[in-house]
Amino acid sequence: MKNMIAILMGVYILFHASIxxxxxxxxxxxxxxxxxxxxxxxxxxxxxxxxxFPDGSSAIPLDMPEKSAEKSAFYQQAxxxxxxxxxxxxxxxxxxxSGAPPKAVESPADMLKLVAENPNTxxxxxxxxxxDSVRVVWAAP
Amino acid sequence: MKSRxxxxxxxxxxxxxxxxxxxxxxxxxxxxxxxxxxxxxxxxDADYRSNIEQSTGVGRSNNPDSxxxxxxxxxxxxxxxxxxxxxxxxxxxxxxxxxxxxxYFEWANLKYDFNEQTxxxxxxxxAPTFMISESRMVGYAQPAVRPVAEVYLLSPIxxxxxxxxxxxxxxxxxxxxxxxxxxxxxxxxNQTNGTLNFRFKIKSFDTSIEHDGxxxxxxxxxxxxxxxxxxxxxxxxxxxxxxxxxxxxxxxIHNRMQRLxxxxxxxxLGYMYDQGGLFVQxxxxxxxxxxxxxxxLDGFSLLSGYHFGNWSPYVSYSKLMHRDKAxxxxxxxxxxxxxxxxxxxxxxxxxxxxxxRDAWSAGVRWDLMSGVAFKAQIxxxxxxxxxxxxxxxxxxxxxxxxxxxxxxSAAIDFxx
Numbered sequence: 001m002k003n004m005i006a007i008l009m010g011v012y013i014l015f016h017a018s019i020x021x022x023x024x025x026x027x028x029x030x031x032x033x034x035x036x037x038x039x040x041x042x043x044x045x046x047x048x049x050x051x052x053f054p055d056g057s058s059a060i061p062l063d064m065p066e067k068s069a070e071k072s073a074f075y076q077q078a079x080x081x082x083x084x085x086x087x088x089x090x091x092x093x094x095x096x097x098s099g100a101p102p103k104a105v106e107s108p109a110d111m112l113k114l115v116a117e118n119p120n121t122x123x124x125x126x127x128x129x130x131x132d133s134v135r136v137v138w139a140a141p
Numbered sequence: 142m143k144s145r146x147x148x149x150x151x152x153x154x155x156x157x158x159x160x161x162x163x164x165x166x167x168x169x170x171x172x173x174x175x176x177x178x179x180x181x182x183x184x185x186d187a188d189y190r191s192n193i194e195q196s197t198g199v200g201r202s203n204n205p206d207s208x209x210x211x212x213x214x215x216x217x218x219x220x221x222x223x224x225x226x227x228x229x230x231x232x233x234x235x236x237x238x239x240x241x242x243x244x245y246f247e248w249a250n251l252k253y254d255f256n257e258q259t260x261x262x263x264x265x266x267x268a269p270t271f272m273i274s275e276s277r278m279v280g281y282a283q284p285a286v287r288p289v290a291e292v293y294l295l296s297p298i299x300x301x302x303x304x305x306x307x308x309x310x311x312x313x314x315x316x317x318x319x320x321x322x323x324x325x326x327x328x329x330x331n332q333t334n335g336t337l338n339f340r341f342k343i344k345s346f347d348t349s350i351e352h353d354g355x356x357x358x359x360x361x362x363x364x365x366x367x368x369x370x371x372x373x374x375x376x377x378x379x380x381x382x383x384x385x386x387x388x389x390x391x392x393x394i395h396n397r398m399q400r401l402x403x404x405x406x407x408x409x410l411g412y413m414y415d416q417g418g419l420f421v422q423x424x425x426x427x428x429x430x431x432x433x434x435x436x437x438l439d440g441f442s443l444l445s446g447y448h449f450g451n452w453s454p455y456v457s458y459s460k461l462m463h464r465d466k467a468x469x470x471x472x473x474x475x476x477x478x479x480x481x482x483x484x485x486x487x488x489x490x491x492x493x494x495x496x497x498r499d500a501w502s503a504g505v506r507w508d509l510m511s512g513v514a515f516k517a518q519i520x521x522x523x524x525x526x527x528x529x530x531x532x533x534x535x536x537x538x539x540x541x542x543x544x545x546x547x548x549x550s551a552a553i554d555f556x557x
Contacts, residue, residue: 040314040353049316049351050309051257058257067511080354080417084451084508091556092282094172095216096275097228097248097266 023127024074026138027112028053031119037137043079045122047089048099053122061102062114062123070108074124077140168220176280178210178552187535189522189548191287193294196237196331199548201534208235210287210552212278214247224254232278237330247278247300263304269320269347270296272358272411272424280554284420284446284455284506286518287550291459291500292440294531295428296407298364301326301343315352321345340367347409354416360409368400368434399432420453421445429464436496437464444502451508459500461531498530499523504550513555520548 026042028034034053037045044050051059064070072083081089093099105111108129115123116133130136182189182200190198191209199206212234219227230248235241250264267275274296277288287293303324310317321344328339347360376398383391411424423443430437439462446455504518523545524530532539532546 038314044311044316050311052311082448082450083511084514085415085448087512087556088282088514091174091279092273092276094218095174095214095230095279095282097218097226097230097250097252097262100170100218 022070022073024077024124024140025127025130025136026078026122026124027115027130027134028122028137029116029119030133030135032135034137035135037122039078039138039141042138046075046102046124047079048093048101058120060118060121062111062121063102063104064108064111064124065104065106070126071104074140078124170218171216172218172557173213173215174279174281174554174556175213176210176286176552176554177207178280178286178550179205179207180209180548180550181205182546182548184539184544184546186539186544187529187532187546189520189532189546190294191290193297193531194237194299194328194330195235196533197235198533200532200546201536208242210280210550211235212280214278216248221251226252226254228252234278258310259306259308261304261306265300265302266305266322266324268296268298268301268324268326268343268345268362269322269360270298270345270362270407271360271409271426272413272422279556280516280552281512281514281556283554284422284453285444285457285502285504286516286552289424289440289442289444289457289459289500289502290531291461291498292409292424292426292442295426295438295440297328297330297339298326298341298343298362299328301341301345303343305345312350315350317348317350319346319348335370335372338369341365354414356411356413358409358411358413360407360411362407364405364407366403366405368403373400394433397433400434403430403432403434405430405435418447418449419445420448420455427464436494438462438496439464446506453506453508455504455506457500457502459502461496461498463496495525495528496530497525497528512557513553516550516552516554518550518552520550522546522548 026037032053033055037054041054045059046061051061053059064074067083075081075086090101105114105123108125111123111125112129112131112134115121127139180199182204184200185204186201188198188200188202197203199209212232214230214232216228216230221227228248228250229246231244232247233242233244246265248266250262250266252260252262254260269275271292273283273288276282277293280286301322301324303322305320305322307318307320309319323345324343326341326343328341330337330339342365344363347358349356349358380391380395384395406427406429408427409424412421414421421444424441426440428438440459441462442457442459444455444457446453500520500522502518502520504516507515509515524543526541526543529535529540
């Protein structure tokens, strides 16, 4: 029992270390003509301020699951907001009828699949998990 | 209005039937927020209130007081069609109706998004008078326990019934938003001298530029106001009597107490910053009345703090300033009927009314878990002599003396 707890804790720590060391990239479908976006575009799209690709077409952002380590690590790196700052931000948007947060996917694999299949979506993922169905348009510094 | 709201809600309830094939979460979203707070004042001679609609506050009427900042809100958003959203929000908080917390609709509107950049909205929505007017009741969205009172109590207008439209676009890496609206509001405010029935016709315009953590905002409202009150009718009779007795200046004073179709302007210039650790909110607001019935006041606030992980301490300084305070001429008492002496004294005292105060605040927000924040705050308010300084239910001593009042508050904000 003790060993099991130790192993679980080890897995937990490893998992968390890998999340915070991950390199986050923003991805679109290969069928989307967008080659690159700026940090300002990433902020506008994922914070729901102006959901447009640089060419003016509609962008639908997708999120990792609520309270997931992936989500908080991405927002910390991409827009400099902690989970509570992000929730505070969205509460201001929601309760003034100004919009809603991005829809959440279930897993990184789900993110890859949905983005690859839907050219107007935009998502984020750990760089080590990308495949050739998607294009990286921005990388966290 | 009630029946129209009911019809609106029935329509909202019926709307989802059109989308039976999608799951309910795709088009209906319920959410809510609230603040449970308690405040204590070290001065029992007057009530400190957090907005101008409240007729009691912490101090003389309640001390400690759980009603000053406590608020509950529930919202439903329905995606009735791909570009059409219906939003209804019910609020319960202390209003002017002597401690009533009867729920009411703060928002109830239909919004049509022509595209990502342009919308048109009709129904009830919060008047965007000041920088954070629209989210001022969502404690979880704010750094402090309450919006800075020295700015936010300038306006008695919460929501308006009407239409507005907005347009936003990218300007380089900045975001520019513009919005214009028109609407009306019938508002009842109960005070010690009776019920004031206000009718407001509102035209509103605001624009903001966001760039790199900074938001600059400019807001303007032109309002035409009517107000009715029994005590004011007595005032009119008294002034008519003074005018009939040829008391010098009585007619000019009376003429300056216009209460029908009075133009009223609100200007607000705001700046917000929140990026990395540092956050700042600053605003200068002007209330300008073309009548002496309501004073022309300016409010200023500067709040700043720092996010240390889940702890966000802040300090603020704010000031309420009285403009044009010398515009009232005093009544000339040289040739007066002795029987009118008391009335003249009362009018002259009214003409010296001053509404000024300074406030320093310090507090901390602690995000203790996802969706829940705890805040503690102390406000130190300094008021000069001969003013109630937007406190209410004040004693004569409180009015006459220079005072400094300390309010200590604790609040738990939550969203779900």
